[in-house]
Amino acid sequence: MTTIQDVLRGNLSYEDGLDALTVAPAQETDAALRSAVAEGVDRLVRGGWQPAELHRVVARLGDPVQAQLMAEAAKAYIPRFPDIDLRWRAQAEELPAGRNKADRVRALDAGLSLLLELRKLPTIEKLIPAPGDMPEKRLHGAENRVLERVRALLAKAESTDFPAEAEAFSAKAQELIARHSIEEVLSATPGEAPLARRLGVDHPYESEKASLLDAVARANHCHTVWSPELAFSTVFGFDTDIDAVELLYTSLLVQANRAMARDEPAKGKTRIKAFRRSFLVAYAVRIGERFERATRHEIEQHSDLLPVLRGRDLQVREAVTRAFPRTVRARGSRVDSLEGWESGRAAADEAKLA
Template structure:
């Protein structure tokens, strides 16, 4: 083992302080230091890919714990990982995240990567060494998590047969229609129009979800659709309040969540049709919440900074609580409308309700397997009455599914 490699490992193990380790790298020759840093970075990222981390998740947690440039280093690590495997053999979800991050090989060679970074970012060499070594320290602290998407090199790309674990059951054309409707709901300045767009989007997904549940139950397929999990990023600030909003949306769509605030995500458990609905609706409601909060919040400035912080937290608490109330009512109404008329177009409740109960128990069992030990989170404090009242009013105006039977 080279002296440089020993020095890097000593810093990561905490037996050598960070500044001393950085100084040692700075005075050593680049021909010795750069390959060892690149190898350490590759080894750390491979460990995390195999340990369940996905590109977007690793990028998000590094951006939170470190500096923006260190998150950019993660993007390069994603590109380096993909370079080793044909795209056809990589899971589509992994590829989609890599593409969304803009991961690509821009450097000419691994041996010159550090120097090329310095030129690209207009930094001196020591500053780049600091960024890379600091990234290694962050990566060393991250734990293994559940493998939800196989990383490149660990498995063939999944097939699209019905029932394949994790395969989406929503037709791509339907998803395009839903996304278009939600985009219109977010862009309009008229609450009634936004509600109509979002209601129609939820209508499409809800009917499809109920139909898919019955179809799966009736099929007798030896490889039935199974519960799945998806991690959804919850960004700061106000992670707890955003996680509460996500949980409200999840429960209304027959899913369950476990929040991991220290890792910047919540894990949503359910069937893919329903998780897709949660992801889309949560994202749209978050946009609506931030837009309404910006319109209602008091002026900031140094004197009002504390007041503004309390307002925003209280606003999001109230928004999540009221959305929870509205979604719970909407979900009950949707089920009643789907089963309550008794005509030929309706679903027999004696057939549907046991199916939904069985699926819920499957979801809970999957959640218990992945997270055998969980604790109930403490409720957020409300320190601003102004924020609380504004948040509830915004939630009352937010576009939600109010009719899941129109247009059938």
């Protein structure tokens, strides 16, 4: 429909375009809007975007109807292609099902504004094959079994109310991750290259969460680049190390949120906000300190691996430079609440480093 294209090209104002769509035949208009959204999503998918990333960046806009349209467009890929990379398929299938029943005018408004937002998103690096590309067959059953056992142990550590039980679960998970990582280094295939994976960093307090992710990554021989405008950090490293980073970061964030809710002040919106931000800053700093100590201990136990680890770190840094030749150091967050800082450090000391 020319009305939609005129709005997207700037030849027609948004308000006039929406008015024109509202009075046009519903069947024709709805079909044209669905087609335009599908084309916009397809362009971004070919441009490196993954389903979870697109849904997250759209959901941040705050309109649940837009998020629902985005999820529906991603899910529509699944029956179109007989062979889709398992990671891409899993992301699309896990997007929330539509529950919003908007009236037609609101649906038209959401769809048209979504198209304008999608046009603003840039092309990014393609990290997993898109539908229609050749899927990668790189995941192995033994590796999956280890990771599933770690996930199960972390879930139990996060859900139990008994500290001793949580410690036992987390200690076992840590043991599995460390053992698996060392085995991967010893059995690494010559010429193996580092990879990259994008992990979502959701608001609020994105800067503080990105700092926590960076602390976890550095302790696991990885490096991160945070893209705040796109709601993710890119983690560079070898596959097993990135798996460990993702699992640990998710678990520590769950533990941080639980402790923060437990310790935060009872009232005062400004006070609570300062407390939470200061809590997360302190939590990330203290977790980094604990991880640095643990990493030094691990290296001392396997000093023969030091040259290999240095070589792998150099490869990871080179991969970061190739993907992001121009980066800037993020400004540190302010600490406005001593109460939040002290509570965050105490929570980090309690946290189970799985």
